[in-house]
Amino acid sequence: DADVTQTPRNRITKTGKRIMLECSQTKGHDRMYWYRQDPGLGLRLIYYSFDVKDINKGEISDGYSVSRQAQAKFSLSLESAIPNQTALYFCATSASGYEQYFGPGTRLTVT
Amino acid sequence: AQSVSQHNHHVILSEAASLELGCNYSYGGTVNLFWYVQYPGQHLQLLLKYFSGDPLVKGIKGFEAEFIKSKFSFNLRKPSVQWSDTAEYFCAVNGVTGGSYIPTFGRGTSLIVHP
Numbered sequence: 001d002a003d004v005t006q007t008p009r010n011r012i013t014k015t016g017k018r019i020m021l022e023c024s025q026t027k028g029h030d031r032m033y034w035y036r037q038d039p040g041l042g043l044r045l046i047y048y049s050f051d052v053k054d055i056n057k058g059e060i061s062d063g064y065s066v067s068r069q070a071q072a073k074f075s076l077s078l079e080s081a082i083p084n085q086t087a088l089y090f091c092a093t094s095a096s097g098y099e100q101y102f103g104p105g106t107r108l109t110v111t
Numbered sequence: 112a113q114s115v116s117q118h119n120h121h122v123i124l125s126e127a128a129s130l131e132l133g134c135n136y137s138y139g140g141t142v143n144l145f146w147y148v149q150y151p152g153q154h155l156q157l158l159l160k161y162f163s164g165d166p167l168v169k170g171i172k173g174f175e176a177e178f179i180k181s182k183f184s185f186n187l188r189k190p191s192v193q194w195s196d197t198a199e200y201f202c203a204v205n206g207v208t209g210g211s212y213i214p215t216f217g218r219g220t221s222l223i224v225h226p
Contacts, residue, residue: 042218097205097212102154
């Protein structure tokens with residue numbers, strides 16, 4: 001089984017809709033991250049969490065919110081989706097300072 | 112704030128050619144360094160990492176990287192590439208900010224290897 005799972009894998013939604021992307025990990029790590037990937041821009045950090053009660057904004061948090069429901073679960077919400085949030089979203093987990101383990105990604109299209 | 116710069120955005124090589132991808136970072140403190148690879152349609156996977164010790168580190172699939180502290184560089188190399196190395200490559204840095212390691216990624220280098 002995969003260490004990091006993401007649901008859904010693909011999603012098409014309309015402008016203004018609220019959408020939630022979910023992530024679960026079985027690595028037992030405290031740290032979890034949400035990134036978006038856009039062609040030519042690499043990975044940009046949206047939010048990160050060091051434990052259930054510690055959530056931090058990343059480089060591009062505007063328009064996004066997160067919830068850490070448990071050590072193993074970290075969800076990303078788009079409160080009111082807009083077309084420029086069309087991207088590939090990755091969840092990742094790590095131990096402090098160590099390499100990250102990535103999920104398979106969610107391809108989100110906002111029309 | 113820390114930043115990572117990857118100099119080559121697109122690289123096209125023929126099989127058996129040598130590869131070197133540049134990565135420079137800006138951060139004044141202790142860092143952990145990584146290269147990740149993303150094969151077409153897949154998620155990122157760790158290629159190699161450097162924490163301390165021998166500055167020449169070896170990773171999977173014949174890749175290696177050299178950490179040069181004075182140049183703030185961590186370049187990725189492979190003596191002879193294969194068609195299956197076609198992928199996107201990301202350099203990443205974990206630097207301590209506010210007492211915690213925060214990751215930063217470069218913009219990536221797209222490598223195409225022609226058979």
